[in-house]
Amino acid sequence: MQEAVSTVTAGSLVLTLCLGILLVVLPRRYALVPMLIGGCYMTLGQFLLVGGMHFYLLRILILFGVVRLVVRQEVLNIKLNVFDKLLIAWVVVHSFLYVLFDGSHVSFNERLGAAYNSLGIYFLIRALIWDFDDVVHTVKMFAVIIIPLAVLFAVEYLTGKNPFSVFGGVPEFAMIREGRLRCQGPFQHPILAGTFGATALPLFVGLWVYSTRDRLLAGGAILSATIIVVASSSSGPLLAFVVSVVGLLCWRARANMRAIRWGIVIFVLAAHAFMKAPVWFLIARLSDLTGGGGWYRSALIDAFITHFDEWWLYGTGYTAHWMPTGLSIDPTKTDIVNQFVAEGVNGGLLELSLFIWLIVHCFRTTGEAVRSEVRYSFPEQFMIWSLGCTILSHVVSFLSVSYFDQIVIFWFMIIAMIVALLHGSKENLPENEVRDTQGSVQYTTS
Numbered sequence: 001m002q003e004a005v006s007t008v009t010a011g012s013l014v015l016t017l018c019l020g021i022l023l024v025v026l027p028r029r030y031a032l033v034p035m036l037i038g039g040c041y042m043t044l045g046q047f048l049l050v051g052g053m054h055f056y057l058l059r060i061l062i063l064f065g066v067v068r069l070v071v072r073q074e075v076l077n078i079k080l081n082v083f084d085k086l087l088i089a090w091v092v093v094h095s096f097l098y099v100l101f102d103g104s105h106v107s108f109n110e111r112l113g114a115a116y117n118s119l120g121i122y123f124l125i126r127a128l129i130w131d132f133d134d135v136v137h138t139v140k141m142f143a144v145i146i147i148p149l150a151v152l153f154a155v156e157y158l159t160g161k162n163p164f165s166v167f168g169g170v171p172e173f174a175m176i177r178e179g180r181l182r183c184q185g186p187f188q189h190p191i192l193a194g195t196f197g198a199t200a201l202p203l204f205v206g207l208w209v210y211s212t213r214d215r216l217l218a219g220g221a222i223l224s225a226t227i228i229v230v231a232s233s234s235s236g237p238l239l240a241f242v243v244s245v246v247g248l249l250c251w252r253a254r255a256n257m258r259a260i261r262w263g264i265v266i267f268v269l270a271a272h273a274f275m276k277a278p279v280w281f282l283i284a285r286l287s288d289l290t291g292g293g294g295w296y297r298s299a300l301i302d303a304f305i306t307h308f309d310e311w312w313l314y315g316t317g318y319t320a321h322w323m324p325t326g327l328s329i330d331p332t333k334t335d336i337v338n339q340f341v342a343e344g345v346n347g348g349l350l351e352l353s354l355f356i357w358l359i360v361h362c363f364r365t366t367g368e369a370v371r372s373e374v375r376y377s378f379p380e381q382f383m384i385w386s387l388g389c390t391i392l393s394h395v396v397s398f399l400s401v402s403y404f405d406q407i408v409i410f411w412f413m414i415i416a417m418i419v420a421l422l423h424g425s426k427e428n429l430p431e432n433e434v435r436d437t438q439g440s441v442q443y444t445t446s
Helices: 010-025 032-041 057-071 082-101 108-128 132-159 163-167 190-210 212-232 235-274 279-290 294-306 339-370 378-397 407-420
Strands: 047-050 053-056 175-177 180-182 433-435 441-443
Touching (some): 032 057, 032 108, 082 108, 108 407, 132 212, 190 212, 190 378, 235 378, 279 294
Antiparallel strands (some): 175 180
């Protein structure tokens, strides 16, 4: 349930407006910097309440982005492709399917707000990241931004006090579990903070391999992502971090990925056949080693499958009976700490299928690009491989958390980066831009 009073502080509002203005006026290749800064340094859980509508700081930034795309006519650069259509279909199903057929225990305004966030973030980034060179440039900017953030996470880890609490929207002191501090920085939960670090890691490793002159920056960003994961003290991000590293190491076995995938499928089926509990209870087994709520996550998947008849058609708004405990803020729901489960609950089997289909297309596109030796050099291929590893890290993270704060910026950013692989390096630039031999953008006048 949403709060009925504004929670934004004056400082946060001023910072948001400044970032929004920069988002409008900066050149295209730097226009994402304000959005990345907002995602990394602002406690976006704050909102303004206007006419009963919650204007979160993230939504204010998106509004500035929409203004930019319209005023500069950059929205015309977007030609709808399969990714765009899949994402639009996913958003429509999420927003309207359950509301039209039932609608109990959910807020239509919340669904519309989520649709605004998803479409606004994705298409803003789509319009600003145009080709592979833009992808690399964005990763470099991201690397510069994440290094000071890691310093602030280290401060929180050493002192127990969250530096971002001065902006409001996050607690002043870090959570403690089993004697360990769980730092969250500007994020709404330590798991989301750790997920942010774990899913960013492959991008910076890709930059390390791609550009020898940027290795100092890439190395600092790799260390920073690692610090954030460690400071979160969360098992889900730790697993995503390990999977990211394994995925990067699989680069040398890229020619045998089909056999590796089938090997994983056979292992999962064999484990399911011979384990006393279903195979998804391996999450609980891992939790015994790393700590965390692995049993709850396994039991949630089990309940999701057991109650298939309740959600498969168009979702459900009542899940309180699925688990032994529910949400204190909403007695009609249990805590859905799994993105795949959340997709089914919100929009049934159709929404879940569209979400999985979108992920499959991400893997397929990166795989085809990596195999394109004519189009991409060896360093470029590894950079693209790192995009696939980032998607893999997100998929693993989806098993332990459902995304609900600024982490969605970085999820949609990686999808937009992969879409950029469908474009050429020069031929498909916007008409008023040309790229010189070093890859920098120059504007022409007509």
